[in-house]
Amino acid sequence: MQRKKEPDPTFPISRERFWYFLQREKLDRLILVLVIILAFSSIGLSLLEPNLSITDALWWSIVTLTTVGYGDITPITFWGRVIAIVNMFFSIGILATFSATIASILVDRKIKENRGMTNFQFKNHIILCEWNYRAKVILNELRSNTQTKTTPIVLIASIDSKPVDDKYLFFIQGQVSDDTLNRANLAEAKTVIILGDDSLDNLARDAKVILSTLTVESINRSVYSIVELVDSAYIETCKRANADEIIVGSEISSMLIYQATINHGITQVISDIFSPEDRNQIYKIPVPKDKVGLTFLEVFIYMKQHHQSTVIAVQKDEEGEVISNPPTHYILTEYDYLIVIAPN
Incomplete structure (x- = not known):
């Protein structure tokens, strides 16, 4: 007999995966028993209790099964109360089983997450x-x-x-x-x-x-x-x-140690730039639209005067070649990015 193929868990939730999940956790049987009890008590009460519609009987069955017990509807006939007793006893077992199953699923999921046994569907992560x-x-x-x-x-x-x-x-x-x-x-x-x-x-x-x-x-x-x-x-x-x-x-590391040996204290500048607690950080920003076509020197002066930022490099395209300390006559294009040291 050919074994039934399990759904691939890497794909988004589908009807196939949903039913596989119900079968794996045996929730399909629990739901079936729940539907049978609700149908039995609802139909039985609507037939045995005078002036009680099928919708009211279904409402009473759900309220009783969930142990809420509003008391707005009460069986008054002998056989109606027999059905109520059966419903109440079954409610205890079903509710306990359902709660235990859901708790087990959540605990199992948390354990799998912590132990690295799950799959993820993030984007741009x-x-x-x-x-x-x-x-x-x-x-x-x-x-x-x-x-x-x-x-x-x-x-x-x-x-x-x-x-x-x-x-x-x-x-x-x-x-x-x-x-x-x-x-x-x-x-x-x-x-x-x-x-x-x-x-x-x-x-x-x-x-x-x-x-x-x-x-x-x-x-x-x-x-x-x-x-x-x-x-x-x-x-x-x-x-x-x-x-x-x-x-x-x-x-x-070797180059930083060399620089510290030749120029004492120079590595403090590097540490400050890369430290998140320092005011100045390195950022990459697109060239302002109104500055496209200008020289690197003109944009350098503009960024320093208006944004208290120092341009240290230019990158061609978002992930292209990086030109450190470009020549003053370098013409900036709309595809270039400025790498700057700035307070924000």
Whole structure:
């Protein structure tokens, strides 16, 4: 006998999924018993009780079954009261069973969410791969930014349960793979952050990051992928894997230490810019429409005079090439973005 195919849980709610859910939780039997009792008591009372319509009998049956008991309708005949007694006894069992079933479903769902066993259907969300100290910092920074304060973030990591109490953080247990990425709805994600696995040595860590990048890009080429490497030697490999932005953590740390050695205190500027508690932050904004066609120097002066903002770079298109400290004669187009240090 061919086994009945279960509905795919990654698709939105449909009639097929709804009936599968009722059968799986045995709610279909409970509903059937409930309908039979209501039909039996309603029809029986309307026939046995004088001046009691079928609608009034149905109303009385529902009120009694739910143990509300308004008392506006009361059986007065012997057999009417017999039906009422049967209804009352059955009500206790049905109500208890129904309440226990619903509670069990909710508890099971919460356990599955915390253990990373559910699927998600978000759109324009962020997927965070791996959990470590850096991931925690990234999450805190994203939540401190008004633009991403409530953005759904789906974490994919090989840990036992959801690591922090964040209303908009959702957890999927496991390694980065086709299955976990599909459960995170990578097809409609906006950004994927791929961090290194701290439990591995540097070579294996970067290899895992590159493999994860290949998997992500093979499923959704349009998603913006941010990749963390240890060794800069694998930057070109990551580029061939179509990573959009590559960050070499060890290289950045080394350069900051070098700058601190040569120019004491210079790293404080970097820390202030990236700290969410500091007044000035880095922002990316489109070129004002009335400034399109002007030179970089003209726009630089305008932004400083009118917005107390310093333009440090120009990006061609929203995700294109970044030109740091452009030449003064650079002509800005309607597709350019300004990267500025500004108070807001």
